[in-house]
Amino acid sequence: MPELPEVEIAARNLRRWAEGRRIARVASDPRAARIFRPGDRGGFARALAGSRIVKVDRRGKHLLVTLEDRRGLPLGLWSHLGMTGKWVLREASDAEPLHARVRLDLDDGRALLYLDPRLFGRQRVVPGADFASLPEVAALGPDPVHDGIDPGRLAGRLRATRRAVKVVLLDQAVLAGVGNIHASESLFAARIDPRRRGAGLSTAEVRALARAIGASLRRGIEMQDGPEIAYVEEPGAPNPFRVYARDGERCPRCREAEIRRIVQAQRSTFFCPRCQAGGAARRA
Numbered sequence: 001m002p003e004l005p006e007v008e009i010a011a012r013n014l015r016r017w018a019e020g021r022r023i024a025r026v027a028s029d030p031r032a033a034r035i036f037r038p039g040d041r042g043g044f045a046r047a048l049a050g051s052r053i054v055k056v057d058r059r060g061k062h063l064l065v066t067l068e069d070r071r072g073l074p075l076g077l078w079s080h081l082g083m084t085g086k087w088v089l090r091e092a093s094d095a096e097p098l099h100a101r102v103r104l105d106l107d108d109g110r111a112l113l114y115l116d117p118r119l120f121g122r123q124r125v126v127p128g129a130d131f132a133s134l135p136e137v138a139a140l141g142p143d144p145v146h147d148g149i150d151p152g153r154l155a156g157r158l159r160a161t162r163r164a165v166k167v168v169l170l171d172q173a174v175l176a177g178v179g180n181i182h183a184s185e186s187l188f189a190a191r192i193d194p195r196r197r198g199a200g201l202s203t204a205e206v207r208a209l210a211r212a213i214g215a216s217l218r219r220g221i222e223m224q225d226g227p228e229i230a231y232v233e234e235p236g237a238p239n240p241f242r243v244y245a246r247d248g249e250r251c252p253r254c255r256e257a258e259i260r261r262i263v264q265a266q267r268s269t270f271f272c273p274r275c276q277a278g279g280a281a282r283r284a
């Protein structure tokens with residue numbers, strides 16, 4: 001599933017491929033109507049055809065594309081990759097890949113394709129490029145890459161709730177862009193039991209956690225760098241993570257315990273019961 005690193009690479013690629021380009025034609029898959037809600041395929045195509053892509057931004061897991069419509073007025077495209085979405089570039093003569101849901105033909109003869117096998121992604125036209133008018137965007141907390149992670153603010157958010165630290169990290173109002181993978185990986189790196197209450201973490205642990213989240217996201221961006229992002233859930237995809245989806249395997253750090261999988265707030269958490277045991281901060 002996409003988290004900040006995948007969306008960051010999507011933004012960089014779209015910037016490189018399409019900034020300054022005009023969208024000559026828009027096509028979409030009739031089976032993919034749900035990704036355009038609350039709009040529809042026809043309205044999406046009418047709004048974007050003839051517009052020029054001015055700027056591609058990212059906020060958390062959200063792609064915010066600013067365009068200029070045919071009259072030169074600002075127009076927004078909000079793109080969320082859902083669970084399995086990705087943007088790719090193809091030459092006009094290339095065969096269309098599987099699960100292509102949106103096709104934006106550019107004025108240089110190439111095409112941007114939005115692929116999404118499971119159709120949990122969203123593509124939405126935003127009048128005036130007023131992205132802050134979208135509740136999904138307005139609710140976002142600081143972006144760890146753009147804004148850094150302030151350990152004091154993170155500690156405040158962790159203290160303000162009774163929820164487990166792992167569950168708090170998935171809240172996009174706390175840190176925008178952290179998802180299931182990087183929450184598990186960061187807690188492992190910081191040696192914090194994901195089941196502990198956020199309010200019970202020491203100042204040193206929160207600092208270690210903030211550093212670990214930053215490092216995990218930066219590593220994710222480096223790993224995903226390339227023309228097509230890859231999801232670990234895809235058949236045959238390698239797993240580059242230390243604990244994520246590694247339940248039953250030997251812990252890569254202590255080499256004694258097995259990585260466990262538990263479910264918190266309907267999401268899988270992976271951790272080492274030995275390295276991440278106890279309430280006090282410990283150092284490697």
Ligand SMILES: [Zn+2]
Pocket residue numbers: 251252253254255256257272273274275276
């Ligand atoms: Zn371990």
